[in-house]
Amino acid sequence: MRHxxxxxxxxxxxxxxxxxxxxxxxxxLGERDLLRVAVLLAALPLAAxxxxxxxxxxLSCVRSIEPARVxxxxxxxxxxxxxxxxxxxxxxxxxxxxxxxxxGNRPRLVLERLTGQRAxxxxxxxxxxxxxxxxxxxxxxxxxxxxxxxxxxxxFSSVSRLTVVPQVxxxxxxxxxxxxxxxxxxxARSVAVHGDDDVATREYRHGDDLRxxxxxxxxxxxxxxxxxxxxxxxxxxxVLLDTRRAGHRGEGPTASxxxxxxxxxxIAVHLRHNGYRIRLVAGSGIDIDSTEREGDGVILEALADxxxxxxxxxxxxxxxxxxxxxxxxxxxxxxALSVGEAESLLALRASGTRCAALLIDSGTWLALxxxxxxxxxxxxxxxxLTLLRGGWRVVPVTxxxxxxxxxxxxxxxxxxxxxxxxALAETVAPGQVGR
Numbered sequence: 110m111r112h113x114x115x116x117x118x119x120x121x122x123x124x125x126x127x128x129x130x131x132x133x134x135x136x137x138l139g140e141r142d143l144l145r146v147a148v149l150l151a152a153l154p155l156a157a158x159x160x161x162x163x164x165x166x167x168l169s170c171v172r173s174i175e176p177a178r179v180x181x182x183x184x185x186x187x188x189x190x191x192x193x194x195x196x197x198x199x200x201x202x203x204x205x206x207x208x209x210x211x212x213g214n215r216p217r218l219v220l221e222r223l224t225g226q227r228a229x230x231x232x233x234x235x236x237x238x239x240x241x242x243x244x245x246x247x248x249x250x251x252x253x254x255x256x257x258x259x260x261x262x263x264x265f266s267s268v269s270r271l272t273v274v275p276q277v278x279x280x281x282x283x284x285x286x287x288x289x290x291x292x293x294x295x296x297a298r299s300v301a302v303h304g305d306d307d308v309a310t311r312e313y314r315h316g317d318d319l320r321x322x323x324x325x326x327x328x329x330x331x332x333x334x335x336x337x338x339x340x341x342x343x344x345x346x347x348v349l350l351d352t353r354r355a356g357h358r359g360e361g362p363t364a365s366x367x368x369x370x371x372x373x374x375x376i377a378v379h380l381r382h383n384g385y386r387i388r389l390v391a392g393s394g395i396d397i398d399s400t401e402r403e404g405d406g407v408i409l410e411a412l413a414d415x416x417x418x419x420x421x422x423x424x425x426x427x428x429x430x431x432x433x434x435x436x437x438x439x440x441x442x443x444x445a446l447s448v449g450e451a452e453s454l455l456a457l458r459a460s461g462t463r464c465a466a467l468l469i470d471s472g473t474w475l476a477l478x479x480x481x482x483x484x485x486x487x488x489x490x491x492x493x494l495t496l497l498r499g500g501w502r503v504v505p506v507t508x509x510x511x512x513x514x515x516x517x518x519x520x521x522x523x524x525x526x527x528x529x530x531x532a533l534a535e536t537v538a539p540g541q542v543g544r
Contacts, residue, residue: 114158121154121258157258160200167194170248170265172206178272178406181362184236185271187245191220192228199223203251203260208235209243212271237273238362240370240413244268274409275367275374278512282383283520285438285463310334345437346385347430348377352392354417356444359474365508369442370412372467372512376440377408379516385438390430392421423450430457440519441466445485446492455499465502465519468493473508 117125128151135144171190179185187206193199202220216233223229237243246268253260310326313333326334350373351357357366373389377399381387387399389408395415399408423446430439439457443466446454457464472485489505496503504518 116161116261117154117158117259118253118257120256121157124150124154124258153256154258157254157256160254161252161259161261168192168199168250169194170267172246172248172267172269174245174269174271177270178274178409180274180276181240182236182238182276184234186232186234187269188230188232189248190228190230191223193223193225196225198225199252200255201253203253204231205249205251206233207246207249211237211239211241212243212245235271237271240273240275242414243271243273245271272410272413274413275371277378277405277409278371278375280375280379280513280516283517285520310336344385345388346380347388347390347437347439348373348380349426349430349439349441350389350391350415351423351426351441351443352415352418352421353423353444354419356446356471357417357469358471365444365469365471365474366417368506368510369444369469370415372442374409374412375512376442376516378405381405381408388433390426391415392418392426396429424453427453427456431459437462439464442469443467444469445471445489447488448491448495451492451495452499454496454501458500464500466496466504467506467515467519468496468503469506
């Protein structure tokens with residue numbers, strides 16, 4: 110009852126104040142009828158508090174989010190199924206679900222009445238323009254009397270999670286230089302061209318043709334070994350995302366880092382759909398292998414939470430890539446580089462690895478003075494030339510660049526210098542400025 114009295118609304122408190130004023134006037138003036146009015150005015154909010162405070166509703170709530178993982182800017186639907194487990198009907202219920210600021214204002218829903226042992230479903234829509242993982246809930250239920258004199262809040266403990274992943278831009282299909290390490294589809298190569306000592310073998314399995322038994326390997330291994338007629342030829346690709354705070358400029362969804370995250374997600378998903386085995390390397394210890402079985406989810410989940418860091422360095426990222434390097438293709442999405450940082454990236458060209466970079470000119474994301482702009486351009490060109498001389502294919506990216514227009518330049522058969530000149534002319538979308 111004490112908790113219910115604290116829940117008196119402004120209307121309920123006004124009734125009590127009016128009752129007190131009427132009672133004092135009745136005593137001063139000696140009006141018994143006015144005293145009866147004072148008693149009635151005081152009884153109404155007290156009765157409402159008793160009604161709300163003593164109500165023993167047994168309510169349950171199940172929240173579902175469809176879909177639980179959405180790209181940036183795409184709405185998700187949150188459904189609340191509220192059940193009255195007791196036999197008593199409820200009064201008016203005011204529902205408020207707690208949301209992070211990025212998902213918008215808190216939804217407020219009204220249920221006039223919920224009869225005993227019945228359930229109802231209400232829904233609302235949320236949308237985020239910033240990627241991340243958000244907690245929705247807990248649900249707060251405010252119970253009130255029919256006159257709105259008293260309101261008591263009760264809260265559920267459960268929360269649900271909504272993952273907002275980077276937008277994936279559809280990319281045109283192109284044949285990459287790294288496909289020298291294998292096609293986009295899983296190839297098979299025959300081992301018949303090798304000598305007998307080089308034949309690939311495996312252990313005998315029930316049902317294998319005995320004509321395929323490789324006796325020399327059987328004698329060496331001590332168990333039946335059979336020829337493996339074909340070996341899978343799997344394409345490998347590593348997507349490297351630069352998460353250095355010093356390498357990016359801008360704020361919010363239009364920052365250069367958000368462009369880089371979108372590019373990394375789109376490239377990784379595109380290559381995986383073309384038969385590549387994808388490895389994603391980024392800051393904060395992100396090092397993920399994605400297989401066909403796992404789908405795109407593991408990549409997008411990791412990129413939903415990636416953030417800029419002042420501790421990440423290019424040499425550290427290079428070391429992590431080389432630690433498990435197995436050839437194939439490396440595509441790096443890089444922010445502003447110094448010449449020294451560009452030189453450290455040249456180590457990735459070892460062992461026949463094909464390397465390509467989307468090099469972001471992050472200075473175009475800011476309005477700079479002429480002197481600052483000239484210095485930023487000189488630093489950018491020096492880093493780009495260092496990568497080009499080291500055998501990298503480099504495509505410069507300025508503010509306003511469209512990823513689907515930039516992507517074919519990565520696969521250009523022309524010389525890297527030609528690709529750079531073409532990119533400088535074409536990466537800015539029509540009608541968009543450089544900063």
